[in-house]
Amino acid sequence: MTSQSESCGERCHAATKEKILDAAEKLFAMRGLNNVPMRDITQEAGVNVAAINYHFGSKDGLITAVFDRRLAPLNQARMAALDIVEAAAGKNSPNLEDILGAFIRPVVELAMNPKLGAITFTGLMGRCFSEPGERLNQIMQKHFEKLVGRFHAAMLRAIPTLSREEVFWRMHFTNGALHNSLLTMEKPLPEWLSNVVDAKDYHLDSESQVRRLVAFAAAGLRAPSTTP
Amino acid sequence: MTSQSESCGERCHAATKEKILDAAEKLFAMRGLNNVPMRDITQEAGVNVAAINYHFGSKDGLITAVFDRRLAPLNQARMAALDIVEAAAGKNSPNLEDILGAFIRPVVELAMNPKLGAITFTGLMGRCFSEPGERLNQIMQKHFEKLVGRFHAAMLRAIPTLSREEVFWRMHFTNGALHNSLLTMEKPLPEWLSNVVDAKDYHLDSESQVRRLVAFAAAGLRAPSTTP
DNA sequence: GTCTATAACTAGATAGAC
């Protein structure tokens, strides 16, 4: 089985970049960004060490590319989903649950979609908010500034009794709940949790997870104001 | 100003261990566990490189010691707080808010207490749930197994309409909200959030933060069941 | 575009004087 005999005639070399991105995403998600030598990535991808520097300039360039590849379409999908629920609501504010669904569902579905080669995007996404460093800060700014602005405005309108900062903090809590889930849902049940939850309840299908998260966050967001 | 002239007569050397722990905690919290060379720690502590291996055996030993120093008293305080609210409730279940307060307040107060030299424990605590690796897994098991069991049981009793796994997931969401807050509250407001929240609202006193978190989590936990 | 070989550097750990 030759490797370039599938569908591309002469130059199938673009596949190298994708193979590197896939391998890097998987390893970054499992082990964090700083515990993955480039050699492990190229070995996993079946390409040469020098290929990373050739295609991405540096390990930093690769990291940026890995996040960009997922975050750009993901956040477009979230904003498109918000467009839809806002259009459906006409002049009124959409339901809080619908807004939260637009925020949460695309992430969970992407994270759990093995077709995309992104089973492990769960860990990557969670890592985005937990690993330090200026590098990720810039990536976050590029991808999240507009998104956060739009969803903050939508939620503020949906719960007009809350102040701007209260909506901000509750969005922040929601995001923490979401990404803490992502970080752990790909891993096996830790043994020290086995007294509290069954293994069968630890890994859910994506729609159940979305339902749980939306119900929790909606109730939390609707809680009475604590700054009267 | 000689360094051993404060209160100890002849052998003041125990201070070295503490200085290393303080420096390591600070740097680990700021930059994560894997981005901190031992040389940076010893420089920050004003001691020699070899001191870490002498006192802790290895960098791994130091990491374990750093977490143990905070997690042991912290989780004892949380369980003691739970003891108190359970005793006050007598035969009845305590309020959900009181249970959540016992879970959340000791963390936030420790994280924000500069007296302990632990301003940066915020980041350390959040990192505990986000950095991968078997090392932290063992630390977590040691410190969290009993705690999670007790609080899970208390919450299950406080909201008897929910199933065990539903309580587990909502505890998980609550923990995500808590630790995502810890991870960010020590940092300056990222510029890409400045359109959404004022700097003055981004850093709260600990009691305001506890109040916000408890209100959010209590409402989320009380949401109607999603698995009927 | 891909590879081998290696440069240039940094990491954690240790030996042995003091």
Added chain:
DNA sequence: GTCTATCTAGTTATAGAC
């Protein structure tokens, strides 16, 4: 207990043949 000097291994990045 503390220090200097050093060892060994592992890292990113690059030079240059193919």
